[in-house]
Amino acid sequence: MIPADHPRYRSLLARERLASCAREGVVSLEGLAAHGRGEAFDYLIGERTTESALLAERTAAAMLLSARSPVISVNGNTAALAAASIAELQSASRAGVEVNLFHRTEERVEKITRLLESAGVEVLSGRAEPLLPLSHARALCLREGIFSADSVLVPLEDGDRCQALVSMGKRVIAIDLNPLSRTARTATLTVVDELTRALPSITGACGEIDPEEGERLMRSPDNSYFLRAALDEIRGNLEHALD
């Protein structure tokens, strides 16, 4: 048991939750390592939602609300850490939810689908087809899901896949703690924040933004501004780290 007053309580809890989902086959072992990577960047960013990330989250909400056909692409780590938050965001944004995995097996797709459904998510189903410009199983997605979407929210996505979606002309909203990752640089908009802080924040903004603010936010989702702000935050934190 982790004491609730531990300064890194949330982070330790998330790690335990992921390890337990890895034992059940929902999270891939590679996903566990990827999570550790995120932890390091969250540590560098101060384990809090920065001001610029909050603005990115409002912009993400505006993009989802104005989309013709928004889809949230969910992988094992996202389902393990934030199934209930995905349900709430789906309800606030009316986005479709598709399970899309880097280490794809039909067994894992089914396990993750069940986990999401038990949290109240409506999961898109059907026969996945090789519709993305990627090799092998990574090309698979649903024709009526990600393939047809105009805006896709990809929490914790691989760089290749983010690029493939952008190259198809989609607006891609990434949630990525590493402001230098290919995903972060390639996405239309990157939310540099930890998943379980970012999703409720986007959901909250969905309920608050009026059309005028939405228009204004949408006019310039300047991704490079958000990446630079996150980087400045990290550099500031490192400046006196050894003093």
Next chain:
Amino acid sequence: MIPADHPRYRSLLARERLASCAREGVVSLEGLAAHGRGEAFDYLIGERTTESALLAERTAAAMLLSARSPVISVNGNTAALAAASIAELQSASRAGVEVNLFHRTEERVEKITRLLESAGVEVLSGRAEPLLPLSHARALCLREGIFSADSVLVPLEDGDRCQALVSMGKRVIAIDLNPLSRTARTATLTVVDELTRALPSITGACGEIDPEEGERLMRSPDNSYFLRAALDEIRGNLEHALD
């Protein structure tokens, strides 16, 4: 399969290797997440051996060569990623090799021992005793191994255990990519470099250093210099990272 043209092929391959060793019980699930944290710092340091790390590696070699009784402490991640490099370093430095685990079970000790032996490592054996100033299984080590060593190389070590070894008066050489970690700050000398680059570099230096250079290197293994240099490297990399 990770496509060979993926820009982060080497890093993803290491992650796959660790995941496969986790399936076999050599690497712990916590070890996988810890590896991910290391990946993030390696990314920030540029996934290369910096000039200051190279100097730290030569200093590490000098410390091992001048030791009366050097021991390399090997855990699951180290065995999974670098068993052959450990064999080469052992041969170049005449250090003993002891399996020492944070998440210790006798089954894991045996599996790791077999993995190391199949790579040509001579592994110290015997009955582990609670000789380190730590609680529970973490106190266990071999009387004729780590307990009697004057210098211990600990790749990827936990902060508590690093501190315990230092408190016993040993010279501790850590390999740790996070210059802010407790291990990095506590060790006598910290090599801020990735394991599979650091070990061959230390081994190479063992064959090159003459007694005079060894003396000179040994005179001031100033750990705070190496940590500050690594942090400056990271901050410098972040400075123009988005240009």
